[in-house]
Amino acid sequence: MNKLDIQHLYWRAGFGISPKQLELLSQKTREEIVGDLFSKAKIHQPLYVDTSEFDTLSYEQFSRTKKTEREYIAKSRIKIKELNHEWVYRMSHTNNVLNEKVTLFWINHFSCHDRNILHLQNFNNTIRYQGLGNFGDLVKAVSREATMIKYLDLRQNKKNRPNENFARELMELFTLGVGNYTEEDIKEAAKAFTGYSFDFEGNFVFNESNHDNGFKYPFGKAGRYDGDDIIDTILEQKTCAEFICTKMYRYFVSDTISPDHIEEMVAVFYPKYEIEPVLKYMFSQDWFYKKEFIGNKIKSPIDLLVGISRVVPLNFKETNQLFHTQRLLGQKLFHPPNVAGWKGGRSWIDSNTLMIRLKLPSLLLSQAYISTNENKESLKTLSKNTAKKENKSNYKVSVDWKAFNSDFKDVPIENLTNYLLQSPINKGTQEYLDRLVKSSKKDYCVQIMSLPEYQMC
Amino acid sequence: MDRRKFIKNSSLASSLFFVPSFVKAFSNHISAETGYKRLVVIQLTGGNDGLNTLIPFRDDNYYKARPTIGLKKEDLINLDKDLALHSSLLPLKKMYDKGFLTIINNVGYPNPNRSHFRATDIWQTASRSNQYLQSGWIGRYLDQNKNPWGAIELDQSLSLALKGETQNGLAIQNAHSFFRATQDPYLKNVSKYYDEAHLNEHNMGYLYKTMIDAESSAKYIYETSKTVSSAIDYPNHHFSKQLKTTAQFINSGLKTKVYYGSLNGFDTHVNQKGTQKRLLSIYAESMEAFIKDLQAKNTFNDTLILTFSEFGRRVKQNSGHGTDHGSANAIFLMGGKLKKLGIYNNLASLSDLDDNGDLKFEIDFRDIYATVLNKWLDVNHEAVLLNKFNQLDFI
Numbered sequence: 001m002n003k004l005d006i007q008h009l010y011w012r013a014g015f016g017i018s019p020k021q022l023e024l025l026s027q028k029t030r031e032e033i034v035g036d037l038f039s040k041a042k043i044h045q046p047l048y049v050d051t052s053e054f055d056t057l058s059y060e061q062f063s064r065t066k067k068t069e070r071e072y073i074a075k076s077r078i079k080i081k082e083l084n085h086e087w088v089y090r091m092s093h094t095n096n097v098l099n100e101k102v103t104l105f106w107i108n109h110f111s112c113h114d115r116n117i118l119h120l121q122n123f124n125n126t127i128r129y130q131g132l133g134n135f136g137d138l139v140k141a142v143s144r145e146a147t148m149i150k151y152l153d154l155r156q157n158k159k160n161r162p163n164e165n166f167a168r169e170l171m172e173l174f175t176l177g178v179g180n181y182t183e184e185d186i187k188e189a190a191k192a193f194t195g196y197s198f199d200f201e202g203n204f205v206f207n208e209s210n211h212d213n214g215f216k217y218p219f220g221k222a223g224r225y226d227g228d229d230i231i232d233t234i235l236e237q238k239t240c241a242e243f244i245c246t247k248m249y250r251y252f253v254s255d256t257i258s259p260d261h262i263e264e265m266v267a268v269f270y271p272k273y274e275i276e277p278v279l280k281y282m283f284s285q286d287w288f289y290k291k292e293f294i295g296n297k298i299k300s301p302i303d304l305l306v307g308i309s310r311v312v313p314l315n316f317k318e319t320n321q322l323f324h325t326q327r328l329l330g331q332k333l334f335h336p337p338n339v340a341g342w343k344g345g346r347s348w349i350d351s352n353t354l355m356i357r358l359k360l361p362s363l364l365l366s367q368a369y370i371s372t373n374e375n376k377e378s379l380k381t382l383s384k385n386t387a388k389k390e391n392k393s394n395y396k397v398s399v400d401w402k403a404f405n406s407d408f409k410d411v412p413i414e415n416l417t418n419y420l421l422q423s424p425i426n427k428g429t430q431e432y433l434d435r436l437v438k439s440s441k442k443d444y445c446v447q448i449m450s451l452p453e454y455q456m457c
Numbered sequence: 458m459d460r461r462k463f464i465k466n467s468s469l470a471s472s473l474f475f476v477p478s479f480v481k482a483f484s485n486h487i488s489a490e491t492g493y494k495r496l497v498v499i500q501l502t503g504g505n506d507g508l509n510t511l512i513p514f515r516d517d518n519y520y521k522a523r524p525t526i527g528l529k530k531e532d533l534i535n536l537d538k539d540l541a542l543h544s545s546l547l548p549l550k551k552m553y554d555k556g557f558l559t560i561i562n563n564v565g566y567p568n569p570n571r572s573h574f575r576a577t578d579i580w581q582t583a584s585r586s587n588q589y590l591q592s593g594w595i596g597r598y599l600d601q602n603k604n605p606w607g608a609i610e611l612d613q614s615l616s617l618a619l620k621g622e623t624q625n626g627l628a629i630q631n632a633h634s635f636f637r638a639t640q641d642p643y644l645k646n647v648s649k650y651y652d653e654a655h656l657n658e659h660n661m662g663y664l665y666k667t668m669i670d671a672e673s674s675a676k677y678i679y680e681t682s683k684t685v686s687s688a689i690d691y692p693n694h695h696f697s698k699q700l701k702t703t704a705q706f707i708n709s710g711l712k713t714k715v716y717y718g719s720l721n722g723f724d725t726h727v728n729q730k731g732t733q734k735r736l737l738s739i740y741a742e743s744m745e746a747f748i749k750d751l752q753a754k755n756t757f758n759d760t761l762i763l764t765f766s767e768f769g770r771r772v773k774q775n776s777g778h779g780t781d782h783g784s785a786n787a788i789f790l791m792g793g794k795l796k797k798l799g800i801y802n803n804l805a806s807l808s809d810l811d812d813n814g815d816l817k818f819e820i821d822f823r824d825i826y827a828t829v830l831n832k833w834l835d836v837n838h839e840a841v842l843l844n845k846f847n848q849l850d851f852i
Binding site for chain 2: 161163164165168169172173183297298327328330339345347349351352353354355356358359362368370371385386387427428429431432447450452453455456
């Protein structure tokens, strides 16, 4: 498999690839490399932070007074930030990248927020565990998660007093998409999801007495349906497979949809809804490696952050700084803007987020300094803005340049762009790069990562 | 606009404006020029319950539908014989009395959508409920207006409302940090060398154009706005800070036509009363301070403030002492040059609801946009809203 294609695959199914690994894989076939990604993803490693202080916590203790309740919620909030940090660390260091990328995809698909670390952690691991399994099972599992039940008010959805929030988002965002159901379908489905609840630890509890056992009439059918039946009924509709495949395509392939490609994917996905085969199919097609798709997606903030730390291993010493950075970039993990999640694509970019993205590599790696030193011939012609070296970054990060040096040992400095950039470089920008003194790989790496081109994958 | 022309225009603009703002620094008593009209749009995010904001307190149907969350007469501020304001909205009552407030009831659109995301999209893009647009109505106004700092959102990130086909608004919370972020010598060189072929056509062109816009806009906005400061006390809240910065921008004479802010948290499915009370008082107190700030610099008469929420809520309360997503809602207009004051139209009937148990809409929100575009921002609304809409007579 050629190197550019491998890099493309690894950016879309992961967060980039190191020169050493790239060299190793370039001897293999596409089938082997794609197969290897999936076989690594078979091993699930749950993501946990230390929550032992909550181990013996009972509901009585928790809710003794308003004050104790507030204290536990505050503790939980800190733990959620730690989980966020742990996840970024995992994505930056794991060799099971596909599992993490797919988890990110579904976490944004089943967009949720929770203040309870235990519930949120379970939710995240349910998705991590089932993300490459069966889509129907995944939706059913998600509907039983305490985090989801809370987020979309399923506990308030009771017999004769329905709350439609979950039923609506189930159809609009999780399975069918706007326009493929009626208000009537939502009302009927809401009745089927009555009785969903959970205990203090977050285990699913089905509350028989709140469940509406009567007939429901969704999608022109009739029956004493429960929640799972509704999900099965939805999945019978091919529209659901189309909706999910389109979303996968947008996330893994391109912002612009090709109906032919979607049709091929649906043929694999429908009616069994197995996730692994459809993704494997997608990564194996010639069209996946078309020139127009390579380097033409705008990285998400997490892709960018993780991508940088997979080139130069780094870790935030202060969780809050990582969290703040995510806020500025517009993607706080576990804090989606709303139930529709992040839109992706160009919506990641505006004046603010872009300037932060461009400054981020230097802020993290070189005290905010990006060298402007030019070679001798260039200096004669024009005088331009020049950077003065001063200590300007407040970031507390540990940076492992040694690992970078060893990874890039065999890469000639002038070839660095081939390993760091996926998209072609603008002509004018290339002229500027040509003027620069290239004596330090470290400086040049920061310079390349500070380009608009580095925002693409 | 190609890049050279753009840079020429913007450097021309900043050198033009630099002098007056420089002078202003030494003569703070001179007010900003009059006659430059601005629009401030505020979204109450999450779907504010209009029926507990503007309350039909004489209607028994209201109390029947809301046995626990219906607001009692002693908790209300009467506006006229049928309608009263939530007790948190005393500052709005003062504006009402001074003739600074117009309330338009039953604003919505046909076949309303009740999802936050989609309803927000519809309001922000001014689309029909079955139509998907990738640009916002203010963004398309910017496409016409072609001013890189024509619209500012006072937030960390930009809403779809301010994204045009070729021109975006800016997201700025703090002018100084925005400026500092654009001053890196290396990045300035990169944008100087950029070869503008295919500007904005591909994702890459979009990135470069955004970068170039950011540099010139940040400089202009920072240098212009730093000349004024505010003497007004604002409440201590994120939303109040947005308005304070907006007032600073407006009072400095910044050539920005539209400002966009938002107050979040109105999705009150459960235990609505306390949450809404708190949020409405933040809203009202912040607006009061904002208007005072503008009045102090004589800019209030040239400012129109439009407040909306993506939808109202169901008339009947739910089992969790809250309300589910509804449809038609009231919008607030504030300004010194309103034509029709107070309550613009009667509240829709609570006994004649739509199939979902929501208020029936009477006025299309795009009629309001069209009116603002034509009569306030002086552009042809059809080019921006992609259709012809009615003109109302509130301004």
